[in-house]
Amino acid sequence: MTNPFDVIEQITYLMFIRDLYEMDNTRKKDGIMPGLSYESMFAGKEHLKWSSLRDKPADIMYQAMQGEVFPFIKTLHSNKGSTYAKYMEDAIYKILTPRLLEQIVTTLDELYAIADKQPDKKTCAATSMSICSLNLPRRVQTGNSARRATSSA
Numbered sequence: 001m002t003n004p005f006d007v008i009e010q011i012t013y014l015m016f017i018r019d020l021y022e023m024d025n026t027r028k029k030d031g032i033m034p035g036l037s038y039e040s041m042f043a044g045k046e047h048l049k050w051s052s053l054r055d056k057p058a059d060i061m062y063q064a065m066q067g068e069v070f071p072f073i074k075t076l077h078s079n080k081g082s083t084y085a086k087y088m089e090d091a092i093y094k095i096l097t098p099r100l101l102e103q104i105v106t107t108l109d110e111l112y113a114i115a116d117k118q119p120d121k122k123t124c125a126a127t128s129m130s131i132c133s134l135n136l137p138r139r140v141q142t143g144n145s146a147r148r149a150t151s152s153a
Contacts, residue, residue, distance in 0.1 A: 006094055009094075010093075010094055010095050010104075011104060011108070013070070013073070013091070013093075014104060014105065014108060015108065016073065017050060017069060017073060018050045018108060018112065020041065020050075020073070020076075021042075021049050021050035021051060022050075024040050024041055024042060024049075028040060041076070045068075045072065047064065047068075048064070048068055048069050048072055053065065053069065053105070054105050054106075054109060058098035058099055058101065058102035059098045061098065061101060061102065061105070062095070062097070062098035062101050062102075065093065065095070065101060066093050066095075070091070070093040073088070074088045074089070074091055076088075
């Protein structure tokens, strides 16, 4: 993948897949306390969970992602006229190699681990994660804030 938009799109899909796993776990835990039952969106498909995939060898993870996980997320919304369904109908899995997928998954897990250590995890939620809120070294930050940080140092 050389097109930056493709790279961002594919990483966003992987973040979404991880977020589905986290959301499913949260809903399950929230239902335990009041004694509510919750049927996982992964019921019968536990092998599609992020936690299961990330520990697989790269080639098996790649095959599962391409052949099962990606088709699964494309059909999550039952309303075919929804914005989600319209956006996902043309979605294409473009990660070229098992090794590249493994590197991206590992890096995402590392970023989420950093975010989980932040005092205000709500600001570091995956889909609204801000590089500046991760307390990374100034040289890693991007945009105008990075230029100001380096010029004022």
